[in-house]
Amino acid sequence: MPRLQVPPVSSVSLACTLAFALAAGIASAAGDGAIDFEKQIAPIFEDKCLNCHSGEKPKGKYSMVTREATFGDGLIVPGDPDDGDFYWLLITEDEDEMMPPPDNGGPLPDEQRELVRRWIEEGANWPDGLELGKAKGPDFSTEIQPILDKLSVEDREKLKAWIDAGALWPVDNPDTVELAEKIRELIVATSVEKVAEEMAAYTETISTTGVNFDLVPIPGGEFVMGSPESEPGRQPNEGPQHPVKISPFWMGKCEVTWDEYGPFMVSDDRRSKPGAKIYPDPDDTIVDMVSRPTKPFMPMNFGMPEKGHPAIAMTQHAASKYCEWLSAQTGHYYRLPTEAEWEYACRAGTSTAWSWGDDPAQAGEYAWFLDNANFQYQKVGVKMPNQWGLHDMHGNVGEWVLDFHRSDGYASLLDSGKVRENPWVMTDKLYPRSVRGGSWKDSPVGLRSSARLGSDTKWKMQDPQLPKSIWYHTEPRTLGFRVVRPLEIPDAATMFKMWNSGVEHDGTQE
Amino acid sequence: MNPPSKSPSKPAVDSRRDFLKKSSAATIAGAAASSLVFPTISRAEPFQGTIRVGLIGCGGRGSGAAAQALSADDNVQLAAVADVFEGQLEGSLANLRKKFGEKVTVGDGEKFLGLDAYQKVLDSNVDMVILTTPPGFRPMMLEAAIKAGKHVFCEKPVAVDAPGVRSVLQSAQSAKSKGLSLVCGFCWRYHDARREFFNRIHAGEIGEIQSMFSTYYTGPVKPMPPASRRPEGMADVAWQIKNWYNFGWLSGDSLAEQAVHSVDKIAWAMKDIDPVSAVATGGRQIPANGGNIYDHFHVIYEFPNKVLCHLGSRQQRGTYGENNDYIHGTKGTGTIANGCVIKSESGNWVDGPELQTDMYQAEHNHLFKSIREGGAVNDGEWMAHSTMLAIMGRMAAYTGQKITWEEALNSTHDLAPDDLKWDSEFTPDEMALPGRTKFV
Numbered sequence: 001m002p003r004l005q006v007p008p009v010s011s012v013s014l015a016c017t018l019a020f021a022l023a024a025g026i027a028s029a030a031g032d033g034a035i036d037f038e039k040q041i042a043p044i045f046e047d048k049c050l051n052c053h054s055g056e057k058p059k060g061k062y063s064m065v066t067r068e069a070t071f072g073d074g075l076i077v078p079g080d081p082d083d084g085d086f087y088w089l090l091i092t093e094d095e096d097e098m099m100p101p102p103d104n105g106g107p108l109p110d111e112q113r114e115l116v117r118r119w120i121e122e123g124a125n126w127p128d129g130l131e132l133g134k135a136k137g138p139d140f141s142t143e144i145q146p147i148l149d150k151l152s153v154e155d156r157e158k159l160k161a162w163i164d165a166g167a168l169w170p171v172d173n174p175d176t177v178e179l180a181e182k183i184r185e186l187i188v189a190t191s192v193e194k195v196a197e198e199m200a201a202y203t204e205t206i207s208t209t210g211v212n213f214d215l216v217p218i219p220g221g222e223f224v225m226g227s228p229e230s231e232p233g234r235q236p237n238e239g240p241q242h243p244v245k246i247s248p249f250w251m252g253k254c255e256v257t258w259d260e261y262g263p264f265m266v267s268d269d270r271r272s273k274p275g276a277k278i279y280p281d282p283d284d285t286i287v288d289m290v291s292r293p294t295k296p297f298m299p300m301n302f303g304m305p306e307k308g309h310p311a312i313a314m315t316q317h318a319a320s321k322y323c324e325w326l327s328a329q330t331g332h333y334y335r336l337p338t339e340a341e342w343e344y345a346c347r348a349g350t351s352t353a354w355s356w357g358d359d360p361a362q363a364g365e366y367a368w369f370l371d372n373a374n375f376q377y378q379k380v381g382v383k384m385p386n387q388w389g390l391h392d393m394h395g396n397v398g399e400w401v402l403d404f405h406r407s408d409g410y411a412s413l414l415d416s417g418k419v420r421e422n423p424w425v426m427t428d429k430l431y432p433r434s435v436r437g438g439s440w441k442d443s444p445v446g447l448r449s450s451a452r453l454g455s456d457t458k459w460k461m462q463d464p465q466l467p468k469s470i471w472y473h474t475e476p477r478t479l480g481f482r483v484v485r486p487l488e489i490p491d492a493a494t495m496f497k498m499w500n501s502g503v504e505h506d507g508t509q510e
Numbered sequence: 511m512n513p514p515s516k517s518p519s520k521p522a523v524d525s526r527r528d529f530l531k532k533s534s535a536a537t538i539a540g541a542a543a544s545s546l547v548f549p550t551i552s553r554a555e556p557f558q559g560t561i562r563v564g565l566i567g568c569g570g571r572g573s574g575a576a577a578q579a580l581s582a583d584d585n586v587q588l589a590a591v592a593d594v595f596e597g598q599l600e601g602s603l604a605n606l607r608k609k610f611g612e613k614v615t616v617g618d619g620e621k622f623l624g625l626d627a628y629q630k631v632l633d634s635n636v637d638m639v640i641l642t643t644p645p646g647f648r649p650m651m652l653e654a655a656i657k658a659g660k661h662v663f664c665e666k667p668v669a670v671d672a673p674g675v676r677s678v679l680q681s682a683q684s685a686k687s688k689g690l691s692l693v694c695g696f697c698w699r700y701h702d703a704r705r706e707f708f709n710r711i712h713a714g715e716i717g718e719i720q721s722m723f724s725t726y727y728t729g730p731v732k733p734m735p736p737a738s739r740r741p742e743g744m745a746d747v748a749w750q751i752k753n754w755y756n757f758g759w760l761s762g763d764s765l766a767e768q769a770v771h772s773v774d775k776i777a778w779a780m781k782d783i784d785p786v787s788a789v790a791t792g793g794r795q796i797p798a799n800g801g802n803i804y805d806h807f808h809v810i811y812e813f814p815n816k817v818l819c820h821l822g823s824r825q826q827r828g829t830y831g832e833n834n835d836y837i838h839g840t841k842g843t844g845t846i847a848n849g850c851v852i853k854s855e856s857g858n859w860v861d862g863p864e865l866q867t868d869m870y871q872a873e874h875n876h877l878f879k880s881i882r883e884g885g886a887v888n889d890g891e892w893m894a895h896s897t898m899l900a901i902m903g904r905m906a907a908y909t910g911q912k913i914t915w916e917e918a919l920n921s922t923h924d925l926a927p928d929d930l931k932w933d934s935e936f937t938p939d940e941m942a943l944p945g946r947t948k949f950v
Contacts, residue, residue, distance in 0.1 A: 165600050262828075263828065266729040266827050266828070267827075268730075268733065268827060269733075270732065270733060270735060273570075278735070279735050279736075279739050295729055295730065295731050295732070296728070296729070297728070297731060297768070298726075298728060298833050299727065299728055299831030299832055299833045300831075301831055301832070302833075302847075302848045303832065303833065303834050303846070303847030303848040303849075304847070304848050306830070306831065375848070375849070375860075376848050461868045462868070462869070462870075463574075464571055464574045464575070464578075464697070464870045465570035465571055465573065465574040466570065466573035466574040466576070466577045466602070466605055466606070466609070467570070467573070467605050468574075475866075477848065
């Protein structure tokens, strides 16, 4: 940039120009509309010039950080824009000379050039000691405009309306598919079992809390889902019966207890409604990055004991995020069971109404229910397990599964002659989602292997806020879950989808 | 849902007289209060046409209350809103618009920001206001709302100190004489199962109450972030309001802000009569990060005839959680745990599913019915009474002294001046130290 190499001027003439500048500055400041360097000029320089003309190796060896460097030896002559070369560089149409260069934003808008001209004319006031820095934000023309160009007209309008309305950026949530990828890396590195023959019962330790829970292997196989029309108490949504094939997985021997879920539910951190830490820490681990519930305003046990008892009152989403949190620290892939996996495990090879047979009078040996539970949930794992070693599949608390609840049953899901394989029924709709197994509030009919319940918006009735919490169902008090761990490790996108299929984006989705 | 047919609480007349007499509200109110009881206006003018609602405090609860207001009556509009945080205000409006569409008529000229925004809502053409800011502002805003002739829904607690309670009493009295409706958010008083439970207690099913124990053991609600998280240039007042729960002058402390629901059930059980005194322990074990509230209390309220009512509260993560009430009477017991149960000589009673109603909606149905019919419902006295009971417990814990009801009610300790500005420097009281912190 040859024109920047200006011949030196004598110290006498510099002194003269400074004196002139002072006089001009005072005179114009008293007049109408004097230019304020810090408010009007510095932002232009910082946005359009400092990107190149600052730092240790400024382009053209020309820095605009300080007044001294910017003014150079006569580049800017206070009082006369046309004297120094600075202003000429802003207005020349010579593409080899112009500043900013054509490939770096090109000439300033006329209004900005006019401001700079007036600023020099008024004496080029630059407060003593003031140093400029690179603008913090991205460059609009080279960085933001390309993003806007990708948007539809409708989306641009929405974005504009949001910016006009104050545009508060949401708390950045690190809980993304990238997080699922990191968790998956840990899972792949940790999970040793590759084939069904290697699956055995084991005890898992939740490392952040030291709490243990047990899992039992569930062999892969085929079963008939749903109940026959002849079954007493049978509802239309339990049919038609159809064959389903299921891949092997482990399942929690018991329902998730407060001992396991409580420390996940109540964390030390302030959280946004979607569950991200409002004040994230650079040292946050993949466990810390999983979204977790905001704080409940009252104990969610509703007056029932906690130790050894099933956790309740969580949304399907909260249960899913617990599974993700668990996975991120154990290195085993946990999620909610699909509805088909749940019924397959509950039946444990049987085709009777309950896994113990067809006699409701035996319910008391296997289940906590209306007649024996004293109107509250009871300790898990006390009643007899089913044939595959699972306790409380019938009764105690109802259990969330991953599926959308088609209240008209399975007919529309069936493709004649084909066996459904590892089915998962999912839509964007949040209500109803499926709950299985019945609870302490049900009679034996409600505990049957095929009995289904759909979630309801009324389950948030006692939440006084708007939007309502995405984490709590305050109402049924019968709502729990258990985890499964599929043998096959899916890709991260699938994990992400299954851990987030119950999320309510704004709490008003119904 | 049927709205409650009458005011959910009927304090005993004697206690009401005492309450007013003992508080300096009577003297402050001057001539109007010479009778010591509220002027009896049974009916105000019925109200036809559109009820225009102003929302002051657009947080989650405020937005929820606005949703309940908009659901309580067919001809109601949300007409003006106020908050100190623009993002919160806009977020609230967006959610309400999504749910209620044209019932939300707020235009740019009816959105008000700042600590004085409430007055702008009151100056706008609204008929009823929802007061859901942090409780420290409640007395000032309630006074202004009643002065401006607005019907009011205000959240609990209604004050954070005794001067605030006295102000609220005056405002409530003024509301009554103006025929304005005033309903507060002590929500359990509008829950059908609880109402039936306490009706049975009051009817003597368990005899005379001998003692009561209420628990409010939970985790922390809105923990204080470390000082390093404070944005550069944010003044004390703004930072404290952003973290309002952690400052007594804004929240009243965990006892008055959260456990006050249990305190209110004690008051309810005792028919809202005045206690004699309170003794309490309390303190803080989890780092306060610059906040000044306790994280646990145990208060023993002494009522006439040595009836002792205990309240245990705690907000510490990983501890035993419980929110129950145990009432012992001469003829039986009443328990609120997972449902309401009465066991007595004459038989047992358990609340049924038909009594599990939406109390938040019921509050507003009750209020709007009153506005429509000119019923001038007024929760003022008992809402101030329950709030004062919580403040009294806090005073006893903070000072480590036995505090009488009369002392508590006439305390001159004002936790913060009313004229704070958003950018004011303000150092609140230091964390109280029992035995050293003086009763004022």
